[in-house]
């Protein structure tokens with residue numbers, strides 16, 4: 001086996017907190033999990049050099065990788081400066097062997113950038129969702145793309161539940177009355193409903209979608225889903241799920257729709273003007289999957305004209321979203337920055353998974369099949385199941401506008 005030596009690893013992470021890297025935390029520990037719900041084991045690196053529950057996903061956290069990499073003679077460059085031709089990312093990319101990036105603060109690996117990255121062999125997504133990589137260019141250039149499958153799927157499903165409840169029960173406006181010093185009950189409740197009895201549908205029932213459906217079951221709602229592959233009969237029965245052959249058929253009957261599929265050419269702009277017009281008036285849409293699955297302006301219009309009663313999510317396009325992005329100011333939204341999959345709990349798992357992948361790659365050992373998206377010039381592993389060939393990074397250069405509008 002050939003061991004890989006003296007590699008250059010370029011890692012793009014989001015900035016540290018405005019007040020500096022934390023010196024203490026709200027809690028002393030995080031629960032230790034044994035396996036994921038389907039039995040898949042958690043990441044199995046030989047060792048870790050960080051305390052689970054600390055901030056690993058920002059620049060100073062370095063995913064806990066520096067000691068591991070430098071002890072073995074590799075070079076680690078960590079930066080948050082990722083957009084534009086003068087960025088540190090673009091400068092350092094030319095001789096990098098490995099790029100690590102997170103969906104929360106994506107280093108868009110476009111075909112143009114891949115063409116400049118002559119040594120690049122491995123692109124690791126520290127998290128789930130590798131749509132910020134031009135997968136077609138990765139296929140064409142035989143770059144392996146992999147992600148830490150399952151590492152934050154449950155984190156996101158919890159966030160989806162929170163957002164459905166926040167929208168339907170009108171939580172955020174009510175909270176704002178408290179901050180303003182008011183006691184305006186009628187203002188709070190004139191848009192507030194119960195979730196009980198509603199029809200709730202998930203676009204996709206993969207790891208996140210199924211976890212959302214399972215968590216919704218105790219709310220006594222009617223559950224629907226659509227997916228490329230149907231779930232086993234026993235699961236449909238246990239959760240009383242109604243399966244729909246198409247997204248259109250499902251959204252027509254749903255009061256709440258949650259999007260849980262990856263972004264790839266088949267799902268880009270799935271929720272456009274036409275699809276939204278098929279949704280019930282007053283429906284809520286929760287999208288923690290990817291911003292580009294929705295048409296930006298069609299969503300803003302549907303909220304402003306009242307066809308949709310609310311929209312929530314944490315995913316935008318591009319990221320970071322420029323200050324003038326209409327989703328920042330549209331009516332009745334409950335948006336956050338891209339946070340659902342990067343809780344401190346999730347960070348610990350995807351940092352360990354990143355290290356596991358690097359350990360395998362340095363030793364020329366196979367990377368777990370479930371982590372693979374592209375390998376040996378084709379979609380592979382999880383990628384072969386859930387993605388389609390092609391590119392969805394178009395327009396990502398707009399992310400540079402964040403710098404100029406802030």
Ligand code: NDP
Pocket residue numbers: 127128129130150152153156203204205206207208209226227228229230260261262263266267288289290314315338339340341342382385386387
């Ligand atoms: P999975 O791979 O487990 O599930 C994805 C599901 O989407 C699969 O069931 C797949 O179908 C289905 N799917 C793919 N294309 C379509 C389509 N055209 N129509 C309907 N269903 C489709 O992934 P996860 O559930 O773990 O994650 C899903 C996505 O959520 C990620 O790709 C990512 O974009 C996003 N995400 C967001 C995070 C955040 O922080 N906001 C964090 C983690 C993930 P099948 O496999 O049956 O073919």
